[in-house]
Amino acid sequence: MLSLKQRHRLNNALLGTLAWGVALAIFFPIFWMILTSFKTEIDAFATPPQLLFTPTLENYALINERSDYFHFAWNSVVVSFGSTIIGMLVAVPAAYSMAFFETKRTKSTLLWMLSTKMLPPVGVLVPIYLLFKDLGMLDTRLGLVIIYTLINLPIMVWMAYTYFKEIPKDILEAARMDGATLLQEIWRVLLPMSKGGLASTVLLSLILSWNEAFWSLNLTASQAAPLTALIASYSSPEGLFWAKLSAVSTLACAPILIFGWISQKQLVRGLSFGAVK
Amino acid sequence: MADLTIKNLKKAYGDIEILKGINLEIKDHEFVVFVGPSGCGKSTLLRSIAGLEEVTSGQIFLGDKEITELAPAKRDLAMVFQSYALYPHMSVRKNMSFALELAGKDKSTIDAQVAEAARILELEPLLDRKPKDLSGGQRQRVAIGRSIVRHPEVFLFDEPLSNLDAALRVQTRLELAQLHHNLNATMIYVTHDQVEAMTLADKVVVLNGGCIEQVGSPMELYHHPVNQFVAGFLGMPKMSFLPGQVLSGDQRGINIELQSGAQMQLPISGEGVAKGSDVTLGVRPEHITVTDKNNSTFRGRLDVAEHLGSDTYCYVKTDTKQTLTVRAPGTFLGQYGDTVGLNLDLSHCHLFDAQGKAIHKLSRSAA
Numbered sequence: 001m002l003s004l005k006q007r008h009r010l011n012n013a014l015l016g017t018l019a020w021g022v023a024l025a026i027f028f029p030i031f032w033m034i035l036t037s038f039k040t041e042i043d044a045f046a047t048p049p050q051l052l053f054t055p056t057l058e059n060y061a062l063i064n065e066r067s068d069y070f071h072f073a074w075n076s077v078v079v080s081f082g083s084t085i086i087g088m089l090v091a092v093p094a095a096y097s098m099a100f101f102e103t104k105r106t107k108s109t110l111l112w113m114l115s116t117k118m119l120p121p122v123g124v125l126v127p128i129y130l131l132f133k134d135l136g137m138l139d140t141r142l143g144l145v146i147i148y149t150l151i152n153l154p155i156m157v158w159m160a161y162t163y164f165k166e167i168p169k170d171i172l173e174a175a176r177m178d179g180a181t182l183l184q185e186i187w188r189v190l191l192p193m194s195k196g197g198l199a200s201t202v203l204l205s206l207i208l209s210w211n212e213a214f215w216s217l218n219l220t221a222s223q224a225a226p227l228t229a230l231i232a233s234y235s236s237p238e239g240l241f242w243a244k245l246s247a248v249s250t251l252a253c254a255p256i257l258i259f260g261w262i263s264q265k266q267l268v269r270g271l272s273f274g275a276v277k
Numbered sequence: 278m279a280d281l282t283i284k285n286l287k288k289a290y291g292d293i294e295i296l297k298g299i300n301l302e303i304k305d306h307e308f309v310v311f312v313g314p315s316g317c318g319k320s321t322l323l324r325s326i327a328g329l330e331e332v333t334s335g336q337i338f339l340g341d342k343e344i345t346e347l348a349p350a351k352r353d354l355a356m357v358f359q360s361y362a363l364y365p366h367m368s369v370r371k372n373m374s375f376a377l378e379l380a381g382k383d384k385s386t387i388d389a390q391v392a393e394a395a396r397i398l399e400l401e402p403l404l405d406r407k408p409k410d411l412s413g414g415q416r417q418r419v420a421i422g423r424s425i426v427r428h429p430e431v432f433l434f435d436e437p438l439s440n441l442d443a444a445l446r447v448q449t450r451l452e453l454a455q456l457h458h459n460l461n462a463t464m465i466y467v468t469h470d471q472v473e474a475m476t477l478a479d480k481v482v483v484l485n486g487g488c489i490e491q492v493g494s495p496m497e498l499y500h501h502p503v504n505q506f507v508a509g510f511l512g513m514p515k516m517s518f519l520p521g522q523v524l525s526g527d528q529r530g531i532n533i534e535l536q537s538g539a540q541m542q543l544p545i546s547g548e549g550v551a552k553g554s555d556v557t558l559g560v561r562p563e564h565i566t567v568t569d570k571n572n573s574t575f576r577g578r579l580d581v582a583e584h585l586g587s588d589t590y591c592y593v594k595t596d597t598k599q600t601l602t603v604r605a606p607g608t609f610l611g612q613y614g615d616t617v618g619l620n621l622d623l624s625h626c627h628l629f630d631a632q633g634k635a636i637h638k639l640s641r642s643a644a
Contacts, residue, residue, distance in 0.1 A: 170362035173329050178376035178423070179350030188375075192366040
C-alpha cells in the first residue's frame with residue numbers, strides 16, 4: 001500500500017509526464033519544420049529521417065533570391081494590424097452597449113454573431129469572390145482587411161463583452177455623475193479598467209489574422225498576398241521541395257511565434273476567457 | 278441652494294410599475310431618508326433624481342429649474358454609491374479631482390478643492406494611494422470626498438453604509454450626521470435600515486410597493502404612524518400586532534375585545550367605527566410590562582429572552598399563539614417556558630382598521 005504522500009507524488013509524476021508528452025506532441029511539427037529548413041533537399045527526403053546532418057542556409061538564400069519576403073511580411077503586418085484596429089473600433093462600442101445596456105435580445109444577438117463562425121467559409125466563397133471582383137477589391141490589402149475584420153469581429157465582440165461584464169456598472173454611472181461624456185466614460189474609465197482583457201483580444205485578433213490562409217489564398221495573387229500565400233506558392237507543380245517549404249514556413253511563422261512568446265501571459269488569459277475569474 | 282420637488286413621478290419597466298406616482302417636497306438643507314423593504318422603489322427613486330434612470334412620466338424640479346430630462350452631470354447633484362464605485366485605476370487624489378477636471382476647472386482650483394475635501398474627511402495621508410490599498414471605511418470616505426469637491430446642490434447616498442462592518446457603520450453614521458451639519462447641505466439618503474433612518478433624518482419617507490406610505494419627522498412616524506405598515510416597519514424590535522373586534526365606540530373612546538377574550542378601552546376615537554368590525558391592536562415593546570401572572574391583561578409563555586444588559590427583550594407567546602415583543606428591565610431573570618403576565622400601556626396603543634389604516638388617537642401628544 002502506498003502512503004497518501006507517495007500516492008500524491010505518483011499522481012504528480014504521471015500528470016507531469018502526460019503534460020510533457022502532450023506539449024512535445026504539439027511542438028514536434030514546429031521543431032521538425034525548423035530542422036528540415038536547415039537540411040538539403042536530399043537530407044529532407046532521406047529515410048529513415050535524419051536527426052544528424054550538416055546544416056545549410058541554402059534554402060533561405062534561395063527563398064531570398066526567388067521571392068521578396070518583406071513584401072509578403074509587410075502585407076501580413078498591414079492586414080493583421082489594419083483588421084485588428086478597425087475590429088476594435090467596432091467591437092468596443094458594440095460590447096459596451098451589450099454589456100451595460102442589456103436588452104431582452106442581447107444574449108441571442110451575441111449567440112447569433114458567434115454562430116456565424118460556425119459556417120464553413122467555403123460556403124460563402126463564391127458570392128464574396130464575385131462581390132470583391134465587382135468592387136475591384138481582389139488582390140487588395142483593403143479587401144483582406146475588410147474580410148478579416150468581419151470574420152474576427154464576432155470573437156472580438158464576445159471577448160470584449162465578457163471583460164466589460166466584469167466591470168461594475170456603478171463605476172460608469174459614477175463617471176456619468178462626475179460629468180463624463182460617453183466618449184470620456186469609455187476612454188478614461190472603461191478602457192483603462194479593461195486594458196488587460198482588451199490586450200488579449202487584440203493579440204488574439206492579430207494571431208488569427210496573421211495565420212488566416214483560406215481567404216488570403218482565394219482573394220489575393222501577388223500584390224496583397226500575405227505570408228500564408230507565400231508558403232503556398234512553394235508547393236509548386238514541379239513537385240514538393242520539403243526543405244524550401246520548411247524554410248519559408250519557418251520564416252512565415254517566426255514573427256508570430258516570437259510575438260506570441262513575448263505576450264504569452266496576456267494570451268493565456270485571453271484564451272481562457274470566461275473560464276476562470 | 279434650492280428645494281427639490283417631485284411631481285407625480287412614475288417609472289415602469291415594461292408592465293411592471295416600480296414607482297406609482299411619487300409626490301414629494303424636499304426642503305433646502307434637509308436630511309431626507311428614503312426607507313422601505315427591498316423592492317419598494319427607494320433606490321429607483323434616488324436614481325431617477327440622479328438622472329441614472331429615465332422616468333416614465335412626472336417631473337423633478339431643483340428650485341425653479343426642471344431637471345427631469347437633464348443629463349446626470351448637468352443636475353448639480355453628487356451621488357455616493359453603495360459599492361463606493363471608485364475608479365480603481367486612479368489615485369485617491371485623481372478620484373476626487375476627476376469631476377473637476379471634466380468640468381474644465383483650472384489646476385489651482387482643483388488642488389484647493391481636493392485639499393479642502395481631504396482635510397474635512399481626514400484623507401490627506403491617503404491622497405496618493407489607489408483604492409485597492411484602502412480599507413472599506415477609507416474607500417467610503419473617498420467616495421464621499423469625490424462628491425464634496427463638486428459642491429453640489431444635493432447629495433445623494435445609495436445605502437452607503439451597507440458594505441461596512443457593524444462598528445464602522447455606527448461611526449460613519451455619526452460622521453455623516455456631522456458632515457450634514459458642517460456642510461449644511463441637502464442630503465437624500467436611501468437605506469433599508471430603519472435605525473439609520475431614525476438617527477440621521479430630519480424627514481423620513483417610508484416607501485412600500487412603489488408608493489409613499491408616510492412622510493414626516495422620525496418621531497412623528499414613530500408615534501403617529503398612519504398605517505400598520507409604517508407602524509411595523511419603524512421601531513426595533515418591531516411593534517406587536519393583536520387582532521380583535523370593536524365592541525362599542527364614540528368620540529370619547531373605543532372598546533375592543535381581543536381574540537384572547539381580553540377587553541379594553543382605548544383613548545382612540547371610536548367615531549364612525551362600526552360595531553363588530555375587525556381591528557388590529559398595535560403595541561410597541563416599551564409599552565408592555567411584565568407583571569404578576571395573576572394580575573395582568575394577558576398571560577403567555579416566555580419563548581426567548583434576549584439580554585442586552587440595559588434591557589431584556591422578551592418574546593412571549595400568548596394563549597392564542599400570537600407573539601408579543603416586550604421590553605423588560607436588564608435585571609429580568611425569566612427563563613424559557615416560564616408563564617408571565619403582561620400589562621399594556623393603553624394610552625400608547627395603536628389601532629388599525631381592517632385595511633390597516635390607523636384610527637385616530639384622541640390626543641396627539643408624542644410621548
